[in-house]
Amino acid sequence: MGWPTIAHLVNHPGLEMKAFLAxxxxxxxxxxxxxxxxxxAVLSPAGGGAARPQLEIAxxxxxxxxxxxxxxxxxxxxxxxxGTIPEGGVYRRANGVFTVExxxxxxxxxxxxxxxxxxxxxxxEKAYSPATPVSLKVR
Amino acid sequence: xxxxxxxxxxLLAACASGPKFNxxxxxxxxSPAGKARIFFYRATSLGGAIQPEIVLNGKVVGKAxxxxxxxxxxxxxxxxxxxxxxxEKKLTFQVAPGDRRYVRAAVGFGVIVWRVYPELVDExxxxxxxxxxxxxxxxxxxx
Numbered sequence: 001m002g003w004p005t006i007a008h009l010v011n012h013p014g015l016e017m018k019a020f021l022a023x024x025x026x027x028x029x030x031x032x033x034x035x036x037x038x039x040x041a042v043l044s045p046a047g048g049g050a051a052r053p054q055l056e057i058a059x060x061x062x063x064x065x066x067x068x069x070x071x072x073x074x075x076x077x078x079x080x081x082x083g084t085i086p087e088g089g090v091y092r093r094a095n096g097v098f099t100v101e102x103x104x105x106x107x108x109x110x111x112x113x114x115x116x117x118x119x120x121x122x123x124x125e126k127a128y129s130p131a132t133p134v135s136l137k138v139r
Numbered sequence: 140x141x142x143x144x145x146x147x148x149x150l151l152a153a154c155a156s157g158p159k160f161n162x163x164x165x166x167x168x169x170s171p172a173g174k175a176r177i178f179f180y181r182a183t184s185l186g187g188a189i190q191p192e193i194v195l196n197g198k199v200v201g202k203a204x205x206x207x208x209x210x211x212x213x214x215x216x217x218x219x220x221x222x223x224x225x226x227e228k229k230l231t232f233q234v235a236p237g238d239r240r241y242v243r244a245a246v247g248f249g250v251i252v253w254r255v256y257p258e259l260v261d262e263x264x265x266x267x268x269x270x271x272x273x274x275x276x277x278x279x280x281x282x
Contacts, residue, residue, distance in 0.1 A: 097232075105230045125231065
């Protein structure tokens with residue numbers, strides 16, 4: 001008898017539907033992005049701490065959010081310190097909008113520790129979402 | 140040729156009707172004190188047959204009509220926008236008093252049909268996109 005070939009599988013009366021459904025299921029699965037990973041976070045208002053009150057990104061910087069969708073922090077984008085969370089200073093875009101995306105799209109602020117972006121703060125969800133850390137060149 | 144004509148008719152029939160936004164914008168009253176204004180628009184005719192409702196914080200505020208724009212004034216706070224589409228993709232953002240925010244109903248090709256989903260857009264980019272769109276809302280007029 002041996003192993004069934006692709007032709008066997010496709011032509012087998014009982015498997016025709018499965019052969020049709022399999023690619024469809026793959027397509028559906030590919031279309032379903034995962035949720036942005038997030039943990040509850042409490043934002044403390046910006047005080048006179050060590051964090052810089054404003055950042056300006058000096059060159060386009062790719063960032064990788066937890067759900068796998070890339071974002072670019074454009075050169076010239078300005079970010080205003082709005083508070084801190086344990087992971088770092090939280091900066092809101094001052095001259096535009098910024099979102100991260102997974103299964104859904106969320107307005108997001110940058111979380112910066114030292115000169116590194118470490119994640120995002122989601123103001124509506126009041127949550128921290130880690131990112132692949134990346135060094136920021138700022139002015 | 141005849142088929143192309145029919146296709147063109149179908150596409151045009153699907154587009155929003157109304158005055159060009161940039162011809163009526165100056166007639167709109169400013170948003171009331173303490174409120175924020177959110178613009179919703181759809182800049183493309185792609186997938187024109189799919190015109191889902193736009194739901195803001197659980198309330199239907201309009202439809203994603205191709206090449207149409209409208210706005211609503213809201214109290215400040217958290218916003219959640221959903222478009223009834225093949226795949227539901229939520230957009231969340233915050234507004235403060237006096238804010239003007241712009242939400243584009245973007246169109247992508249889904250598994251079976253076009254899908255329409257909300258995106259938050261920079262003001263400068265949005266202003267360019269909505270200038271020539273049809274105003275479909277009944278926003279507050281200047282007295």
